[in-house]
Amino acid sequence: MTRVPDETDLDLRKQVCFALYAASRALTALYRPVLDRLGLTYPQYLVMLVLWERGDTSVKALGTSLELDSGTLSPLLKRLESAGLVTRARDPRDERSVVVSLTAAGDRLREQATGIPRAIAEATGVPADKLADLRDTLRIITQAAHAAAEDKETT
Amino acid sequence: MTRVPDETDLDLRKQVCFALYAASRALTALYRPVLDRLGLTYPQYLVMLVLWERGDTSVKALGTSLELDSGTLSPLLKRLESAGLVTRARDPRDERSVVVSLTAAGDRLREQATGIPRAIAEATGVPADKLADLRDTLRIITQAAHAAAEDKETT
DNA sequence: CACTGTTTAATTGTGTACAACTGAAAATCC
């Protein structure tokens, strides 16, 4: 195959990063009508996933899992709290830490969420094994990006 | 709250959408220090890519290319304008339309941007052919997500 | 031509993202 030697490679359609950015937003948009019925945004749903999976979780641990900082999580958690889905309390063992816990309503919401991932996966029309491959590749890239960012800091 | 082992697929790590969301943010973060030197954010860089490639472009066409609406583009373009990189003017042929054009400074910035995509791709450490595969898979998913969203509207 | 409906940008309001900073609490060092 002949390859046109583009001096620049500033072609939008060739860029993986744009494909990633567009795909992420398109998939989030697919979640939106479903999550609307639960009264959740997509990032709020991610926080609920962690809480459903692990129970009581500190803001710090949520941030590590979701790769979000307190600047994003603090207001988000406030909204979940005023929606009656979670409570927040300082950890008596370490007063710096704030532990987020599910309320009964937050726990009940889990049942309504069970079908969501499969429904979304099917809506894409991409076979499950291909999605799993994609997910693994994305993880590799995410790790590499984090590693590259670390590198720059230490120079 | 007590937690129950999940029979369901509400596992964060299994979700393609989260992998996508995390990867998109991680890659954007990799662009950030590079784009900072050009005085651009990542979405602004995307707009500039389109303008470098196609020249004068309407807000509508930018929105179609980047899958962004005027609610995002209008303030973004204002910032590019006040940075002296673009100008905006109503199309005399169709007064509804606003055409965005590069200034001389905006055009010059292109040279400084030429090396960016390759540098980012290399920083991920993922081989180019694998990245191309990934990009194609992402496009398929994006298209499927848009199609699925369309479906819902017509029901 | 008037009427209807559509297209296009812009605006408003809500909710992320993220950098930079603050203050309190804990860990570390001497």
Place this chain on the structure above:
DNA sequence: GGATTTTCAGTTGTACACAATTAAACAGTG
């Protein structure tokens, strides 16, 4: 034990995203 440093959550400010609305301009029809 006291000083220094680090950790943690929250706040502030900037910049997206996106739904919903508005207003102007255009297109098509009777």
